[in-house]
Amino acid sequence: MQSLLILCLAFDLAAIKLEPNLERRSERALENASAAMDLARDASTAGDTEKIKAGLEELRDSVDLAYQSLVDSGKSARRNPKFFKRAELKTRELMRRLAGLAQAVDADDRTFVMSVHDRVAKVHDDLIQDIMQKK
Numbered sequence: 001m002q003s004l005l006i007l008c009l010a011f012d013l014a015a016i017k018l019e020p021n022l023e024r025r026s027e028r029a030l031e032n033a034s035a036a037m038d039l040a041r042d043a044s045t046a047g048d049t050e051k052i053k054a055g056l057e058e059l060r061d062s063v064d065l066a067y068q069s070l071v072d073s074g075k076s077a078r079r080n081p082k083f084f085k086r087a088e089l090k091t092r093e094l095m096r097r098l099a100g101l102a103q104a105v106d107a108d109d110r111t112f113v114m115s116v117h118d119r120v121a122k123v124h125d126d127l128i129q130d131i132m133q134k135k
Helices: 002-017 022-046 049-072 082-104 107-132
Strands: none
Touching: 002 022, 002 049, 022 049, 022 082, 049 082, 049 107, 082 107
């Protein structure tokens, strides 16, 4: 059942990449990241390391897609902050949830969780930088 969910999430990310509206693509990718976080959390309670890693890889890829979509839109984050701010808030929430997951998993899995956390934190910082910079 869960492997089917992982497979559906992967197809979902491929479908998200086809979204022509880049801001909408970003929002959908962040929704997918949240769903992947739920999957990873559920897998951690079941003790399934492979599903945890699959969920976290999906989360990382989704966050990267969301940020790249906003950058590709060509819109200024300072002049049109709506979608950038939404992404910033969502990545902050994901960072908080990842930190909680890192405390819940075994020490072996913790390094992978923290590497994904660090990647999300970098995207979060880039979003803030984009919003705050003057041009």
